[in-house]
Amino acid sequence: MWKKIFGKKKSPNIDLDQDLLATIDKETLPRHVAIIMDGNGRWANKKGMLRSAGHVAGVKALKRTLKAAIYLNLEALTVYAFSTENWKRPTEEVDFLMKLFSDYLEKELDEMDRDNVHIDFIGRVDGFSAHLQKMMEDAKQRTADNTGVRFTVAVNYGGQDEMVRTVQSLARDVAAGKLAPEDIDAGLIDSSLDTGDLPPVDLVIRTSGDMRLSNFLIWQTAYAEFWFTDTNWPDFSKDDFAEALIDFSKRDRRFGGLSKRNGDK
Ligand code: FPP
Numbered sequence: 616m617w618k619k620i621f622g623k624k625k626s627p628n629i630d631l632d633q634d635l636l637a638t639i640d641k642e643t644l645p646r647h648v649a650i651i652m653d654g655n656g657r658w659a660n661k662k663g664m665l666r667s668a669g670h671v672a673g674v675k676a677l678k679r680t681l682k683a684a685i686y687l688n689l690e691a692l693t694v695y696a697f698s699t700e701n702w703k704r705p706t707e708e709v710d711f712l713m714k715l716f717s718d719y720l721e722k723e724l725d726e727m728d729r730d731n732v733h734i735d736f737i738g739r740v741d742g743f744s745a746h747l748q749k750m751m752e753d754a755k756q757r758t759a760d761n762t763g764v765r766f767t768v769a770v771n772y773g774g775q776d777e778m779v780r781t782v783q784s785l786a787r788d789v790a791a792g793k794l795a796p797e798d799i800d801a802g803l804i805d806s807s808l809d810t811g812d813l814p815p816v817d818l819v820i821r822t823s824g825d826m827r828l829s830n831f832l833i834w835q836t837a838y839a840e841f842w843f844t845d846t847n848w849p850d851f852s853k854d855d856f857a858e859a860l861i862d863f864s865k866r867d868r869r870f871g872g873l874s875k876r877n878g879d880k
Contacts, residue, residue: 643864645817647691648684649832649839652677654823654847661847667711672849674719683853684764685730687860691765691813695831699739699773713747716770720750724757731763737809738772739780765813772809774833781807810835818863820856822848840866 652673659669677694684692697712727734734754741748751770785807788794806812816832816839824845828836842859844851867874 644687644689644860645840645863646689646814647693647816647835648689648818648820648860649693649695649816649836650680651695651819651821651829651831652848652851653821653825655849657823658847658849666708669847669849670712670715674715676849676851677719678723679853680851680856681727681732681764681766682730683856684766685732689764691767693737693767693769693810693813693816693832695769695772695829697738697770697772698830699771699776700830702771713744717747717750720754724754727754727766728758728761731761732758732766733761733763734758735765735767736770737767737777738770739776740770742771767810767813769831772831774828774830777809778834780809804834808834815839818842818859820844820859822846822851838868838870840868 655669655673656666657669658672659666662668680694681692696716701712702709724734736751736755740751743751781804785794785799785803789796789799805815810832813835816836819828819831819836819839819841821827821841821843824843826841826843840863842862844855844859846855
């Protein structure tokens with residue numbers, strides 16, 4: 616699928632080819648893709664492996680997907696790595712995921728920096744160990760001036776939790792006389808969320824068959840398109856990504872208005 620659509624040389628595993636990139640109609644690409652990387656456990660179970668092996672394979676799928684996003688010069692990619700509910704998992708699995716996050720940052724940061732990726736984290740980052748928080752802060756600072764893909768990792772993240780924190784912070788500003796209640800509009804709420812200056816989500820991809828948002832970016836996905844696949848996250852390929860993007864390019868997005876495509880007047 617990738618080759619059929621983006622041409623033979625358009626593999627995200629090779630250096631960016633600006634000439635080929637220029638042939639892709641940027642108008643049809645989403646600005647902001649958000650991914651619910653689900654099914655690591657099921658992938659491992661099917662193979663008779665431990666869940667941790669599924670998460671390791673999930674990291675590889677994430678690396679592939681980020682490379683594809685870089686190759687396509689997407690503006691923003693946000694991934695759901697750990698939810699506020701994931702603490703309910705067995706301690707060994709949580710500990711394993713924490714180690715995986717820190718290993719990922721340690722091993723991948725140089726390459727992400729070389730790829731001009733701007734890294735950020737959303738969620739209650741302060742719920743993590745001081746070591747992991749420092750690694751996240753260092754990754755953010757080191758890539759702060761990068762102008763490529765805005766790669767945001769949602770960790771200890773919940774959309775409702777984000778809304779609660781945002782409302783509390785705005786309420787504090789009202790109480791302190793810095794804001795009038797009437798100043799609070801959609802734009803201010805939007806920019807006060809963890810996602811700050813990121814564009815609204817255009818496309819949500821969820822792997823592994825379930826068709827729900829699971830408390831991910833509940834405000835930011837108000838007008839997003841959704842693309843679901845039965846493929847478990849570790850098997851998510853650049854071809855699957857291409858298929859999602861092509862499907863997105865065919866959607867008629869009306870944002871509550873009339874269809875431009877059908878010539879409604
Ligand atoms: C969902 O699969 C996946 C997670 C809760 C963790 C996502 C983590 C990764 C892809 C690993 C790496 C991420 C980073 C940023 C290094 P699941 O365990 O819920 O699968 P299941 O529903 O089949 O049990």
